[in-house]
Amino acid sequence: MLTKGWVAAAAVCMRLSPHQYTVADGGQPHPGVRKLSEDNLIETLEQVYDTDYEVGQDNVEALGLEMHNPVFFASAALIVLFVSLTLLFPESSRAMLEATRGWIINTFDWLFLSAGNLIVLFCLALIVLPYGSIRIGGDAATPDYSRASWFAMLFAAGMGIGLVFWSVAEPVGYFTEWAGSPLNIAGHTAQARSAALGATMYHWGLHPWAIYALVALSLAFFAYNKGLPLTLRSTFYSLLGDRVWGRSGDVIDIVAVLATVFGLATSLGFGAMQAASGMHFLFAAPAGLQTQVAIIVAVTAVALISVVRGIDGGVKLLSNINMLLALLLLLFVILVGSGGNFLANLGTTFSAYLSYILPLSNPLGRADSAFYHNWTIFFWAWWISWSPFVGMFIARVSRGRTVREFLIAVLLVPTLVTGVWMSTFGGNGIEQVQAGVGQLSAGISDSSLAMFQMLQNLPLAGITSLLAIVLVLVFFITSSDSGSLVIDTITAGGSTSAPVTQRVFWAITQGVIAAVLLSLGGSAALGGLQAGAVSTGLPFTLVLLAMAVSLLMGLRHERTLLAAIELEPGAPVPGDNPLHPSGQTAVSGKQIPRG
């Protein structure tokens, strides 16, 4: 039986100011209504974002469910269409979708890379600009989560799985020239070692997190500061005004839903294959289709429980558990692995990151096409296609932080954590190659096994490998869970109060798509749809650039508004939310007059 996650709920619900009235209070003006001065500057400013659009006004309510028309129905129909086409013509649809992805990656490489660079610079600039002091949710807002839980949840949505799968395979791959090397640096050399660690860090560092931060900050700002629906289209309100509630907004939301559903479902499918092959490698468990489907069913089942328990009883709890498990694995590998080399590897990773960040960010005249296209641009398209999902989830849990605090936390902290993780696991992998120890020394055979091959040469390999599999599975559960939450919010037109049943629907949908694709179409079907999901990175690159402009306009407006409120005679002092009525009307303890 699924139980409601009510135990942990109490901690995050905040109490808004209470109001007590008796009939004796009659005649007083409503406390929340602020008197406007003759100078109606504030009123004029507030009208800019004061849309008449009401959350849920386009929603259809049936069977107690709340669905946005047309986003819900168009998304559902397109999902069925794409899955059917993929299953009817697995090979040709894969060939077509992979060709599309290949064309996008090879033709628009400069666009992906330049956009990524611009977004990093934009986010870094916002940290130092005066906009940094704007608080998400208004001056009186307080964070809903502790920093530890918040950081744990940042990894839960989009990056956790990749960190486990790629932290050994990617640097070892570069070092051994498995599929291209950064800047064509010759493999198996001292320079290759630092380039491998630096390039891996580049792919998992500031750039992806800046992309996520931009989407998350835009969503959070327009939702919590401007009172717009918590959905992607709202982030364009500065540019498009009320037109965002029309067709253009529908398209943005629908593409975001499709990218998220297919990105998650195909990852779940591939993840099940990888986990099955990992179990086969470790315990000689059968790695066939039955095991893979069993893994999908198990992951989906736990995700369902987590979904029903809500963010606090579900994702937050699992993220915190997973952070502890990840920390345990990390400390173990630091201590028994390279030991004293840990600090050296860490130093190499960050110094190489610094020295290679500019050459690797250069979009012009690249000679290292294999590395540039197959790795960097592929990753960039991938991060961007995942940004609506990860951004929405981060926005959901980030109210109450200032813009500066938010960007420092979302950009810099994960980059540091990722650096420690990558230098530990990648450093150990490269050392094993250099020492000629274990299977890695023969190069990458199967990238999803690289982590296990590295762990095998350390003590307690059985336990650590099991820990790694559990980490991957739990990250899949948190991704599936947070993904369902995000898809549900977008398809409900930004309403966050739609019944939990809808999230259950989306979580099951992801599991079913993964299982059906895997069973009927195999990796061809999964690969095809995944290529399709990654291809949405191209339109979203343009969407992201427009979003940055829109966000800047929104932040400028907010600053002007805050300055106007501060200057207004008799205005509430900054830090005191003007919407919070003062205590004057609270009549706590007063005798109840009898009528």
Added chain:
Amino acid sequence: MFSKMMVPVDMEHLEAQHKALQVAADLARRHNIEVVYVGITGIAASSAAKTPEEYAKDLALFARQQAEQHDIATSSEALACVDVAADKDARLLQAALDCAADLIVMASHVPDVADRLHLIGSNAAWLVRHSEVSVFVVR
């Protein structure tokens, strides 16, 4: 018999609670029971309000209108939480404890096919099962 009544209010669907609100007000006037209107909102915009602060204001205004309309003593308590859909029930239960209510009066729809399809029941059903005080479910 009762001294304080908690009435959970869904500001997004006020019209559907007309009867329950009437019953609560009648009980309150006849038996001199103080009424606390409790509303739970998410942190993002909803169809009821654009911000939690606006929601609190609207609920306060609502409580005031009820006081004037029915000649009863009322107060309001607005609570915001990140995941309102998942945490609403537990928050209502906690709110009943916090305001020391000894009676809960709330609306609930007549169970239909949706309730059988849903994995979870209505807010009212959950409160009846978990609350230590009397719960009057108005259909």
